[in-house]
Amino acid sequence: GINIWCAAGKGTFGTRELISRIESTGLQKRVSHRKIILPQLGAPGIKAHEVEEKSGFTVIFGPVRAQDIPAFMENGSIATPEMRRVSFNIKDRFVLTGVELVQSLKFALLAIPVFLILGFIRDGGVRVSHLLESLPFFGAVITGAFLTPVLLPWIPGRAFAFKGWILGMMYAAIVSYVSRGNPMEWISNMLLLPAVSSFISLNFTGASTFTSLSGVKKE
Numbered sequence: 001g002i003n004i005w006c007a008a009g010k011g012t013f014g015t016r017e018l019i020s021r022i023e024s025t026g027l028q029k030r031v032s033h034r035k036i037i038l039p040q041l042g043a044p045g046i047k048a049h050e051v052e053e054k055s056g057f058t059v060i061f062g063p064v065r066a067q068d069i070p071a072f073m074e075n076g077s078i079a080t081p082e083m084r085r086v087s088f089n090i091k092d093r094f095v096l097t098g099v100e101l102v103q104s105l106k107f108a109l110l111a112i113p114v115f116l117i118l119g120f121i122r123d124g125g126v127r128v129s130h131l132l133e134s135l136p137f138f139g140a141v142i143t144g145a146f147l148t149p150v151l152l153p154w155i156p157g158r159a160f161a162f163k164g165w166i167l168g169m170m171y172a173a174i175v176s177y178v179s180r181g182n183p184m185e186w187i188s189n190m191l192l193l194p195a196v197s198s199f200i201s202l203n204f205t206g207a208s209t210f211t212s213l214s215g216v217k218k219e
Contacts, residue, residue, distance in 0.1 A: 003206075003207070004039045004041045004042045005041035005042070005044070005209070006206035006207065007042075007045070008041065008042045008043065008044045008045030008046070009044055009045065010206075011045060012045075013042050013045050013046075014045035014046065015045070015046055015047045015050050015051055018036075018038075018046060018051055018055075019050075019051060019054050019055050022036070022051075022055045022057060023055070027055075027057070028055075028056065034056050034057050034058060035057065035058050035060055035077075036051075036057045036058070036059055036060065037060050037061075037062040037069070037072075037073075037077070038059055038060070038061055038062060039061070039062060039063075039064070039066075040061045040062060040063060040064050040079075040084065041064060041086070042061075043061055046059060060077050062077075062079070063079050063083035063084070064083065064084065064085065064086050065083075068083045071083075086209050088208065088209045090150060093149045093150055093152060093208075094149075094150055096149060096204075096207050097145065097146045097149050097150060099207075100145040100146070100149060100200075100203060100204060100207070101142070101145045101146055103145075103203070104141050104144070104145040104200050104203070105138070105141060105145075108137070108138060108141045111134065111137060112131070112134055115130055115131070115133055115134040115137075116130050116131070118130075119133065136172075136175045136179075136189065136193060137192070137193070137196065139171060139175065139193075140168055140171060140172075140192070140193040140194075140196040140197045140200075141196060141197075141200060143164070143167050143168055143171045143193075143197040144164045144167075144168065144196060144197035144198065144199065144200030144201045145200050145201075145203070145204075147167055148160070148163055148164045148167055148197065148200075148201040148204065149201075149204050149207075149208075151167070152204075152208070155167065160201045160202055160204055160205050160208075161198045161199070161201060161202050162198070163201055164194075164197045164198040164199070164200065164201025164202070165194045165195075165197065165198035165201075167197055167201075168193050168194030168195070168196065168197030168198055169190070169194045171193055171194075171197065172189045172190050172192075172193040172194055173190070175189055175193065176189045176190070
């Protein structure tokens with residue numbers, strides 16, 4: 001449902017697309033009725049009257065969650081207040097972090113050759129320690145893709161980039177303290193790690209109910 005909300009907000013799930021899909025699938029020939037149930041969170045992108053005019057199907061906005069559709073239909077396509085309520089508690093956010101982690105780590109793995117090449121240039125060879133040097137980077141990825149979404153309501157600020165930056169700064173300070181590196185390592189940690197965490201945190205704007213279209217565009 002939240003993915004639908006994101007798509008509706010940026011126009012990829014909209015009136016024109018819906019009409020096109022109805023026509024391309026030949027839905028008029030497959031069903032005898034002329035009603036189509038859409039997710040409630042898709043409403044920002046749908047002009048119901050236009051869909052009915054051009055396709056002949058009456059739009060009915062169903063519940064927020066797909067699991068409530070059977071009960072919704074048994075109730076005569078009438079949603080209860082609970083079906084209309086959008087929740088975004090820690091459990092909901094925790095579930096969504098799986099996708100964020102997989103997508104982020106998939107691209108983060110491309111950074112490993114970069115660390116190896118830089119290590120080779122610096123030390124004249126490839127060592128296991130070069131891989132270990134990449135661990136703080138992956139920690140920053142996890143900070144942005146997992147910790148920021150889970151702790152979202154309790155992190156100061158409104159912008160997701162700022163929230164990710166705050167946790168990234170805290171993480172960078174911990175890494176720098178534990179590693180007890182030289183001043184240059186401290187500086188590099190404080191510049192790189194918060195930036196990585198902040199950037200990855202931006203991806204969660206489309207999976208949350210905290211943001212508006214204008215807020216997403218601004219970030």
